[in-house]
Amino acid sequence: MKKRQALTVAGTSAARVDGVEKVTGRAVYTGDLELPGMAFAKVLRSPLPHARLVKVDARRAEGLPGVLTVLTRDDIRSLNYRYGATYKDQSIVAVDKVRYVGDPVAAVLAVDEAAADEALGLIDVEYEELPPVTSIEEAIAPGAPLVHETESVKAELRGVRYGAPERFKGTNVCYYFGYGQGDVTTGFEKSDCVFEDVFRFPKVQHYSLEPHVSIAHFQGDRLTVWTSCQDPFNLRDHLAAMFKLPLSRVRVIVPYVGGGYGGKLYVKTEPIAAALSWKARRPVKLALSVEESFKTITRHPARVRIKTGVTRDGRLLARECEIYMDTGAYADAGPRVTQKAGYRALGPYRIPQVRVEAHAVYTNTVPAGAFRGFGSVQVTWAYESQMDLIAERLGIDALELRLKNLLQKGEDYTPGDTPVDCDLKEGLLKVARALDWKRKPTKPYRGKGLACCIKDAGGTFKIAGATVKMSSDGSAVLLTGTVEVGQGPRTALSQVVAEELALSLDQIAVAELDTDVTPYDVSTSASSSTTVMGLAVQRAAQDVKKQLLQAAAKVMGEKVDRLTLKAGKVHGSKGKGVPYDKIIADYFGSRAGEFIGKGLYRDKKSKRAVLGSPTTFWEVGWGGAEVEVDPETGVIRLLKYVSASDVGKAINPMQCEGQDEGGVLFGIGHTLYEEMIYQDGQLLNPNLIDYRVPTFRHLPEEFHSFLIENRNGPGPFGAKGMGEGGLLPVASAIGNAVANAVGIRFYDLPLTPPRVWRALRAKESSGT
């Protein structure tokens, strides 16, 4: 294939193909669907953080008019009712114990939501209360009550081995990841200074605009599920196992999804909806409230102890990092998140001697799973805050310290993994320049901060397939398993197809995502769709192109390699080009037929790679903040925020900027506002009044998002993944700016006015 000279559709900020549909309210989400005979489900949830389930009696509820059936533990025993993203520790409804406030105990199906709601109160449940653990500290304390009475702990030891994960048997630690590189003890001995700090990250929620919702319909031995999810194939596999069906008998359809951020990965509301439909043989809709989504999945609170040894002139020599991730009552993706937190704790720096230990810990709180940043957010907060502490303590400029230690392009992150695929200094310098780093703030209580981070792409081994179907008029339909969660793949992937086939965007349509007919895709996650699915889509389009050119060669009587595509026509060595529809009609002998192209991408495996598979690409985020702290109120004013991301090649620059800005805003929420607050095992703020997410008025007063395009990505036209990078540095960039402004270092998030005000008061009264 010859190198394309210039891009015409890819690389442009084309308007979103789903834009009009969405802003006019016509776009169909799962909640918009109605099926004939559809009934409505409500879930009875545990009011206690930890209790043995003595009795669940649904007879009174079932007698209520309008109630069709009630699902309890008695119904599910013939199913493979246990499930989970990594461990099968969760069940459709609670069987033996409840493990957090909100744990599903039973579910009612009724002709309307009101009847279902009313029936919840008629289910007789008897609990035997057990002592709960609701924090990492409580959970890992010796003799702590056990959330799960399991005897084993899964451990992954990589690199230089040490430690004895067996010690966690019979504790609340459900997963352990250890990684060693070099001899960390010697590393610290050789260091001029060793710094040790402990950072904490709170429990936060995804808060998608659309809470979890699904519709399940069992017909005979065939289950169809419409759901708001990010990984329909994975969900299909889980449901098939649960209901003991071949994969071909489970069909998952994904309408538009109103935000995911990882919260709609793996199995969520679907088993309850499906089990009710299995029992009642009717279509079942289960739509969670915002409060219930808060009680379904969250981000892992973390405690990160980080110890770093440096030379006097600021070279990093050794790092020890001990991470505890609170995965809540069920593991969900917690072990994978924990593994990634551990692996990503090295940061973008050259550190010869490393020891990382990461633990996932059960507590009696809402389960924590995948969430934009996937383990990186917590460790970046720690290591990038500490970088400033080190700079400050050594009296080196924070930018200089980073530049001195950043990995170079082509250098190993760890042996066997993909070498660093971009110039880490480039983005950092870009951010520093935009922040006018060298210039001191002109007013008091103002300060600047920088942060820089790197993450490998994603938590799963990636396989993505795509199909492109060119109809007899030359227009094309794309079948892709990437979910349109709002992040824009319908547009970007359509641009890839349009580019390869020299079509305009309005000739491309994206088919409804339906596991029956859409090629397999692992999941929409890890900033990887444009790269991973992008390659599959590009290959599918190229396959169509090949068929089209071969047909054209026949029809036009020219050699394939003399033909090119341009604006819907095949151009040969002479003439004005032949439109695709004419080629196809002549080739098939009728205005009929089509070309179907297939494309596949899969990650490589490598025994040398620490995690078994070298990363598809490195996602890099650079951020810089300038803040002003109000000494009277503790309010942090975000004067300026600068973000840079390495996108390789932006398929749609405007969408990339939107993703980056959205990521930053997420980070602002985590840094300044968000925290799920527990008291006596009860979540106090599961709603938008008490749990605050940032809105437009919380945008930085000046906001820059830079896309760095060097075509250094493995994706189509040199694209790389992006969308998480913007989020990762925010907390430490702001934390560093606050420290720079008022001389106070915060170790815990969020930096709410009360917390900042108290710290200012404490500093004043201590006279420092």
Next chain:
Amino acid sequence: MKKRQALTVAGTSAARVDGVEKVTGRAVYTGDLELPGMAFAKVLRSPLPHARLVKVDARRAEGLPGVLTVLTRDDIRSLNYRYGATYKDQSIVAVDKVRYVGDPVAAVLAVDEAAADEALGLIDVEYEELPPVTSIEEAIAPGAPLVHETESVKAELRGVRYGAPERFKGTNVCYYFGYGQGDVTTGFEKSDCVFEDVFRFPKVQHYSLEPHVSIAHFQGDRLTVWTSCQDPFNLRDHLAAMFKLPLSRVRVIVPYVGGGYGGKLYVKTEPIAAALSWKARRPVKLALSVEESFKTITRHPARVRIKTGVTRDGRLLARECEIYMDTGAYADAGPRVTQKAGYRALGPYRIPQVRVEAHAVYTNTVPAGAFRGFGSVQVTWAYESQMDLIAERLGIDALELRLKNLLQKGEDYTPGDTPVDCDLKEGLLKVARALDWKRKPTKPYRGKGLACCIKDAGGTFKIAGATVKMSSDGSAVLLTGTVEVGQGPRTALSQVVAEELALSLDQIAVAELDTDVTPYDVSTSASSSTTVMGLAVQRAAQDVKKQLLQAAAKVMGEKVDRLTLKAGKVHGSKGKGVPYDKIIADYFGSRAGEFIGKGLYRDKKSKRAVLGSPTTFWEVGWGGAEVEVDPETGVIRLLKYVSASDVGKAINPMQCEGQDEGGVLFGIGHTLYEEMIYQDGQLLNPNLIDYRVPTFRHLPEEFHSFLIENRNGPGPFGAKGMGEGGLLPVASAIGNAVANAVGIRFYDLPLTPPRVWRALRAKESSGT
């Protein structure tokens, strides 16, 4: 590919995969669907057979509460509002004239059907009556009123040319097909006897249990249509042209269809539903009543003059056949049906000199289009009735006469077409034996009759694609454009996949038919799906098999050609075989991924073939009847009916028998009961009370259906098409048996008791 030794799933009478769903009422048909915001359409139809449209004023109707909009000719001018299967002579609603009683004049969209119905009465329409033509005779009379004021007539002259189709310019003849072979004048001169007879076939309706129904939803520049149709891709193409959209922006989904028989081919209710949705931007359901379906599409009434020259000992020497097909007010598929009637008028016999002229004629009656048998039914009634007349007149046994003239296997039907692909004598002798042909009836008023016919496969150049998607557990989903109209392709095609992939039927699912994702298929018609789509499906399954074997070779470390599939496992040179799921997981390195296989079939083109493309296969029908005529009432009692069909290889014998029996029952309806009766241009019996279709009590008292399996078909495992063959001989077999019983030859159908009784009286009174 090695020859498979024995079939395990294909060739068995497996239970229908959709059987339970259908008998329990869970199967979803278009009428079962509900969409949020869906509104309901009703059609205002012309009360006059022929009139100029002076005024259509919908203002009063639009003012009625509940009415959302009214579609009139004023709305559609910006669209390509003219459409038609062959000519664009029909419009979404009438523009200049109405041409039959029932012609759509306007359509109302309302929040419910009652409001829509009421509003129909408030549309002010002013007509200027025109004289109608309602029969072939009226239509072809000199100076007849013109249904369409067009100046041209499409003519196809094939073989030896003669005639001057230009003479039909400016008449109601809209299509002319002429075919000549040898010199028919000399043929008649050389003949010892020349027989000339005129036969008539009445207007009948498909009477699908499910009347026409569709739902259309315009969203932005994207149209989705759910409809009960047999050719979704063709429909998509028409709708895209009508609304000026790329094919990728029109999506047609076909739920289960409750019977089609050709009546749901091409464009029917969909343009009105789509235009209303285009105007109102809401989902629109248009469900016709039984009476409205009667006013939508029918079979062509025909007049067939057939002149045959024979030698004294019964060899056919020459045939001249003049066919008039009444295509009603719009051409629909009429020209194609007429072409086929002409081409098929030669029958299964060797006739050296032939001249055929077939005409499609417009009349002011309901349009006639595709209908099971597609032009064959009318001409078979003529030529097989005449064969008995010839036998009688020459004093030769009717079976002997046929055997003497039947084409042999391998002989040309016409030069350039596929040679006859089966032994025509085999089936005829089978039927004769089952009828105990040589034995004279033991009682008076009893008689036996035989008939035999042959038809080429279908009216369109056939292209069919299919995809098979094998998931990581080894189960498979089939994507096929063949519509499940009740004829069983879901089961038969699943059997083909199961056979090729050594799976059980419950591991195969058939995906919803959706033009966005399903590979292209021309149409579900012409008894061709098992052969044509069957081959595409088989090739798709073989493509999966190839990929699976290559993966297995890698995983198992064996050579591909040493591997075989058996019961869900890959067997190599040793060991017990490896299950597919293990092969796939090992190959992809994860319980993920899948194999997607593609298959394509397309007909050959040939300039030598009379119709441009040699037939895919020959469909043959043999039938024999024994009847008793009640001299007092004229009632024909069907004592016995024997049918034989050449199926090549029955993929599902029970389904084939069901198709054959269903075909025969259709034929019984046409022969004994069915006729649409017109008076003053008004259809008098558009309902099941006055229009009688046969029911279970009209089954023959003894009924045999023989499948002849010689694996001589081009389809999977040697299959051929079937399903129409059973129908074709019925009328003449019964007509011949009646003639044999009471010595009266009927030239017109149906053979109702009054008609038979009157003929018996006439014969009595004439004393013959």
